[in-house]
Amino acid sequence: MSGRLLIVEDDPRLGPIMRDVLAASWETELRASAEAGIDAVLSHGYDAIIVDRRLPGMSGEELVRELRRRKVGTPILMLTALGELHDRVAGLDAGANDYLVKPFEFEELSARLRALTRDYTRPDEGVAIGSWTFHPLDQCIDSPYTGRVLLTEVEAAFLAVLAAEPERTFSREYLLSAVFPRGESPTTVETYVHYLRRKTDRDLIQTIRGSGYRLGTPA
Amino acid sequence: MSGRLLIVEDDPRLGPIMRDVLAASWETELRASAEAGIDAVLSHGYDAIIVDRRLPGMSGEELVRELRRRKVGTPILMLTALGELHDRVAGLDAGANDYLVKPFEFEELSARLRALTRDYTRPDEGVAIGSWTFHPLDQCIDSPYTGRVLLTEVEAAFLAVLAAEPERTFSREYLLSAVFPRGESPTTVETYVHYLRRKTDRDLIQTIRGSGYRLGTPA
DNA sequence: GGGCTTCCTCACGCTTCCCTCACGGCCCCG
DNA sequence: CGGGGCCGTGAGGGAAGCGTGAGGAAGCCC
Numbered sequence: 001m002s003g004r005l006l007i008v009e010d011d012p013r014l015g016p017i018m019r020d021v022l023a024a025s026w027e028t029e030l031r032a033s034a035e036a037g038i039d040a041v042l043s044h045g046y047d048a049i050i051v052d053r054r055l056p057g058m059s060g061e062e063l064v065r066e067l068r069r070r071k072v073g074t075p076i077l078m079l080t081a082l083g084e085l086h087d088r089v090a091g092l093d094a095g096a097n098d099y100l101v102k103p104f105e106f107e108e109l110s111a112r113l114r115a116l117t118r119d120y121t122r123p124d125e126g127v128a129i130g131s132w133t134f135h136p137l138d139q140c141i142d143s144p145y146t147g148r149v150l151l152t153e154v155e156a157a158f159l160a161v162l163a164a165e166p167e168r169t170f171s172r173e174y175l176l177s178a179v180f181p182r183g184e185s186p187t188t189v190e191t192y193v194h195y196l197r198r199k200t201d202r203d204l205i206q207t208i209r210g211s212g213y214r215l216g217t218p219a
Numbered sequence: 220m221s222g223r224l225l226i227v228e229d230d231p232r233l234g235p236i237m238r239d240v241l242a243a244s245w246e247t248e249l250r251a252s253a254e255a256g257i258d259a260v261l262s263h264g265y266d267a268i269i270v271d272r273r274l275p276g277m278s279g280e281e282l283v284r285e286l287r288r289r290k291v292g293t294p295i296l297m298l299t300a301l302g303e304l305h306d307r308v309a310g311l312d313a314g315a316n317d318y319l320v321k322p323f324e325f326e327e328l329s330a331r332l333r334a335l336t337r338d339y340t341r342p343d344e345g346v347a348i349g350s351w352t353f354h355p356l357d358q359c360i361d362s363p364y365t366g367r368v369l370l371t372e373v374e375a376a377f378l379a380v381l382a383a384e385p386e387r388t389f390s391r392e393y394l395l396s397a398v399f400p401r402g403e404s405p406t407t408v409e410t411y412v413h414y415l416r417r418k419t420d421r422d423l424i425q426t427i428r429g430s431g432y433r434l435g436t437p438a
Numbered sequence: 439g440g441g442c443t444t445c446c447t448c449a450c451g452c453t454t455c456c457c458t459c460a461c462g463g464c465c466c467c468g
Numbered sequence: 469c470g471g472g473g474c475c476g477t478g479a480g481g482g483a484a485g486c487g488t489g490a491g492g493a494a495g496c497c498c
Contacts, residue, residue, distance in 0.1 A: 188445085
């Protein structure tokens, strides 16, 4: 199982087929409209997304643009019946990472997904967060001033999610589903923000009132 | 100029053409064999690599595999005359990030390179308002002089409406119905103009007496 | 088994924000 | 120059969102 995959496809035949075929190697989820897709991404988080270019209402391209605008960095593969050059260019420039023309073979789709989600840079050196250095594998975080602080498993997982995309603001629901797979109480998020802030410093995690939390120093 | 690009291509006609065409947006370098390509990568570092699948001696696929084995994470686009499915799958599984079949159009090659090297984590540029830069999603506004100011939800929504059409003068009623869906008191508009002016500077929003408000830069 | 850490829930209290209102100043017109 | 409509500004009530401490349940190590 390579991770979580979202498919945004309104074709009532192709959608379910893709979902079922790819279910062999992915935890797949299917949505039939761009709006539903955005909702899903913002509240759950995926490792890859397949988007049909032609969707009822908001198009696949607009969907991609909206997600990129919201700083969602998840790899996106765009799917289309149109093989024209300018369509492909437009799709890629909207923010898609790859482009596949229908009809396609599932084996190629699988290979492209694998290529998109491969992670070549698994840093062991740690991630910089403000003046701190976070070591996900060692579950600790260093400061040049106050030294090293050990984190618990959940604290480290929580911070890792935020650190994966430092510029992005994560909603409460996203964090909840990303860190706590079973539906925990929403206030748990606040508690762990509190723990991390107490262990490090108050400004490590920023509150965006009404939206969620994000890392670091906007000032 | 998007960065440094390495082309590994032995075709004495196609290689130089690619190098010259892509030189418009990349600092390009050309190598004619896999071995020379590996040398170049290990000693220089690039932001993207184009590899022909068919090369004299060591193949493009082996080249990719070797680079990945050495933990080189640079995005690689593979190029080939072979359009067969199993070739494409093999190329991607070797570690290439994308695959383009000859003959191709340069515009698509460019678009795919752009897609491969795009950095989603860089902060978006925001909307310019006078000397300020407004970031709707982050709910903040930057000034080169006084730094960043955080806005509340309603303040940001209010400013977003004005910024959508910077040249337009918005009536009080329009702003009221656009920002405050339920019919709020008309003076609320004045209050939020006031909040925004206090947080930024007096000239950010201009009063058009008898008509409404518009964004700065009067002339 | 006892004491410790960790994980998660809950409820109280506080901060922040939203919106209203009333007063006072400014501008333009008569 | 005086008056009336417009607009700016400060204070404040109410509510939503968030922070924080206490505490119970479960696992771990002695």
